[in-house]
Amino acid sequence: MKKIKNIIFDYGNVIFEIDFKRAQKALIQLGIENIEEFFAHKNHHNIFNDFETGSISPAEFRAGIRQESTNKDITDEQIDAAWNSLLIGVPENVHEVLLKVKEKYRTFLLSNNNEIHYNWIVDYLKREFDMLDNSGLFEKAYYSQQMLLRKPHVEIFEKVLKENNLIPEETLFIDDSPQHLVGAKTAGMQTLLMTKHPKYLEEVLKEHHIL
Numbered sequence: 001m002k003k004i005k006n007i008i009f010d011y012g013n014v015i016f017e018i019d020f021k022r023a024q025k026a027l028i029q030l031g032i033e034n035i036e037e038f039f040a041h042k043n044h045h046n047i048f049n050d051f052e053t054g055s056i057s058p059a060e061f062r063a064g065i066r067q068e069s070t071n072k073d074i075t076d077e078q079i080d081a082a083w084n085s086l087l088i089g090v091p092e093n094v095h096e097v098l099l100k101v102k103e104k105y106r107t108f109l110l111s112n113n114n115e116i117h118y119n120w121i122v123d124y125l126k127r128e129f130d131m132l133d134n135s136g137l138f139e140k141a142y143y144s145q146q147m148l149l150r151k152p153h154v155e156i157f158e159k160v161l162k163e164n165n166l167i168p169e170e171t172l173f174i175d176d177s178p179q180h181l182v183g184a185k186t187a188g189m190q191t192l193l194m195t196k197h198p199k200y201l202e203e204v205l206k207e208h209h210i211l
Contacts, residue, residue, distance in 0.1 A: 004190060006166045007101060007210070009138070010151075010175035011111035014194045015098065015201065016121070017088035026082035031071035038068065042179060051114045054145040058115050084120045091199035095129065098137045100202075100211060109134055109141040110160055110173070112150045118143060140164065151175070152183035161187060172210070 012018040024035045032038055038045050047064040050056045056064070062079045066072055101107055113121075125131040134141045142160055144150040149159065161168055168188030175181055181191040196204055205211040 002169065002190060004105065004170055004172045004210070006106040006108070006164075006171040008108045008110050008157075008160060008171060008173045008184075008189075009098075010173075010177070010180065010194070011109060011113070013176040013198060014174055015094055015109075015198055016090050017198050018086050019088055020086065022088075023083070023086035026085040027065075030065065030074050030078060030082050031069035032065070033070065041177070048114075049150060051116075052112045052144045052150045054115075054148050061114070061116070080116055083116055087117060087120055087124070089124065089128065091197070091201075094198055094201055095131075095137060097202040097205070097211075101205065102138065104211070106164070106166070107138045108160060108164065109138045110151070110156070111141075111143050113143040114145050118145065151177075151180040154183045154186045157184050157187035157189065161189075 009015060020039075020041050024039060027039055028035055037043070039048065045068070047056070047061060047068075051058075051061045062076050065079050065083075066074055098107070122133055125133060142156075144156070147156060147159065149156040151157075157173070160166070161171065169190070172190045172192060173181065173184035174192045174194055175184070176194040178193060181193060184191050192204075192208060194201075194204060202211065
């Protein structure tokens with residue numbers, strides 16, 4: 001790996017554990033059929049892309065889920081609970097690892113996210129870690145629904161690079177989704193595929209001589 005000065009982290013399954021299978025089961029219970037086509041790690045219905053880029057509101061997202069379900073009487077609360085079942089949490093010591101990395105590099109967060117998940121995560125961070133949000137862990141945190149762009153499109157990477165005057169070749173992007181690394185590579189960045197559980201983040205960084 002060439003000399004790096006900047007690191008951009010993905011959030012889900014790099015820092016924060018998420019469980020697609022758990023969310024799939026919850027959506028099936030809501031009456032969603034063909035779940036592997038509707039919602040999976042590597043592909044999903046366009047409603048999720050639209051929600052992650054702020055193209056639709058939470059109310060429109062819930063209406064879309066209800067439309068795709070065989071049960072038209074599901075409530076907003078049931079939909080939110082099923083959708084948020086994806087979210088597990090941050091393993092012990094991961095925040096401390098991020099602060100160590102921040103001492104050595106300029107660090108950023110780049111997450112495909114949405115308003116329902118973002119609000120749940122903010123409440124979780126307050127409840128479990130007494131943190132207002134993620135802002136203290138990075139120089140800046142970027143979320144797709146606020147940028148109106150999402151990974152793996154190269155434009156989202158180019159925007160982060162440009163806004164922070166980052167040289168692509170000196171910038172490492174870490175993500176658990178191979179398809180997202182393609183966009184980062186197209187933008188000229190170095191990439192690292194996270195294949196281990198987030199609790200092993202420090203171990204992975206040490207293996208690659210980042211820490």
